Amino acid sequence: MTSTRPTLQAVATRSGVSMKTVSRVVNGERYVAPETAARVLAAAAELGFRPNALAREFRAGARSATVGLVTGDVANPFYARIARGAEHALRDPGYSLLAASNDEDPARERTLVAQLVDRRVSGLLVVSADDDHGLLAAEHALGTPVVFLDRAPVDLDVDTVVLDNAGGMRLAVEHLLDRGHHRIGLVGDLGRLSTHRERVEAFGTTMRAAGVTDWERRVRSDSHDVEQAAGAVRALLDDAEPPTAIVTTNNRITTGALRALVDRPDRPALVGFDDFDLADVLGITVVAHEPDTMGRVGAEELLARIAGDDAPARHHVLPVRLVVRASSGAPTP
Amino acid sequence: MTSTRPTLQAVATRSGVSMKTVSRVVNGERYVAPETAARVLAAAAELGFRPNALAREFRAGARSATVGLVTGDVANPFYARIARGAEHALRDPGYSLLAASNDEDPARERTLVAQLVDRRVSGLLVVSADDDHGLLAAEHALGTPVVFLDRAPVDLDVDTVVLDNAGGMRLAVEHLLDRGHHRIGLVGDLGRLSTHRERVEAFGTTMRAAGVTDWERRVRSDSHDVEQAAGAVRALLDDAEPPTAIVTTNNRITTGALRALVDRPDRPALVGFDDFDLADVLGITVVAHEPDTMGRVGAEELLARIAGDDAPARHHVLPVRLVVRASSGAPTP
DNA sequence: TTGAAAGCGCTAACAG
């Protein structure tokens, strides 16, 4: 037999005041006599009263004190850190995070967004795997703040927080060129992702600027898991003219590359996009950045919008930096 | 000017039927004439109607289609994988995950639990950093299913899903003993955590069974971040009689150990609790298990309870296995 | 400083 949960009504009866008065006390509003407040508080404590957030939030136009976060897969450290950054920023203002993974599947993303919208989240943080943001656009038009992280949408004018993808790739490639590499391979994520496209484009631009014209033949896109990345790396190395250096465009692909390289004698130089936990121990040169910051900045942007800031969309570009370690040595002749 | 959101009421008016009928259609209930249903659906689509989940869930004793997950820190891969496993299991039944990190702080955990309870989650999945579960106990008594993950509570009789901590540690130690190690060090997490205590106890038991009596002097507890773990490892190695092998009790500590060992010539054998992303590349022997499974089993348990299963508390113990790699070689003389 | 009344959007319970 589960006993029933005390309501605000019950507290009112118990302390002999009106519901409105209890409400005022519970919400710390002014204009309540100290004695009345004390009496109400005592009754609430005795009864073990806990306000029903669902009821409170349920009102015309009211929002849940909740923010939706849609990413690819929580278990990817990149997304996990975004989640952490966002959660920390939302903590004090009292918002909870509804975290959902789209598994990089557009259809699933739509389902998730619909769910979150139906739940009347106060805002949405999304690393989108979708090109069509109809639902999000509609929700945004209805006043729900939306911030895109990592990947900027082309069909929507909303706040964004992205990395300096071109700058990062340029740093990586120039570093390798400096070290004497010319045959540089690139192993990248799904071609349709904007981050991937920007990185590949910067790769090409930098290579061309250095006078390397056949860079395209060593570009392998569409590796979307560790195994595919390992395969792409092996394929590159088995080429007649294998690369002396490889750039990977995210942490998962770097992991795949390391798996592929671990037992190869012809190990090329390696630079990875995204820093990772043991990069220092393994001595891997990386383009580093702070995913936590991406989550935090996105959350802060959301909070500003929730607070009523209706300035035109802002576009944050977070800096990246090259962390040089042993893996980016000169080519072996 | 944000336009207003269409309600079920609006759809009813638009399609000339009662609200109840619209409700039936929207929820796919039976006993609606196909033509009526079609008309309602058309009206709903035209208006862009989306049901208000907050309103739907707000009713006497009603719960939100939401499950709370409290862990230490989402950015720790162990917790991130638990989250993924839980999310996947909750996906089809239509539940969303409210994920919250306690940062291993008991006070923060209480705040989080209170928030989740106030939000009327349908169930709670918790990796607790707290010893006192008063609030959780009360909520559990009120009928909210609660499942403890990884760490079993002593003050509460609820479902649990934990690892075979003793078995895992025994495997690790026996393996090292087999390889000829006797001076084995242990670097572990906060002493108050039940997982830690179980692992240390099994360490001692196994060592004693092998006739090693001074094992306790090489046990270092209370490393709760990577840096502390690295320090503890260095301290062990700087001892007059340093260990020839070290066991670390979780992935963070293993990371710290690797940082500490990377530039030491006197590198001891190493076995870590928890598998991790690049353990294969680095050749680290580990006690492996599947955090995803922990999340999944916990979520399934929760779903069963939500569905009304009121059998006595169940206690799941997940298997672990030893994955032998290069790091656990014989002692160097 | 306090209270009474109304209502948020939806669904159970009960008619028709």
Add this chain to the structure above:
DNA sequence: CTGTTAGCGCTTTCAA
């Protein structure tokens, strides 16, 4: 098969 009524727990008017 469809409609009417009532009400979830809380906060927002508006009065007192």
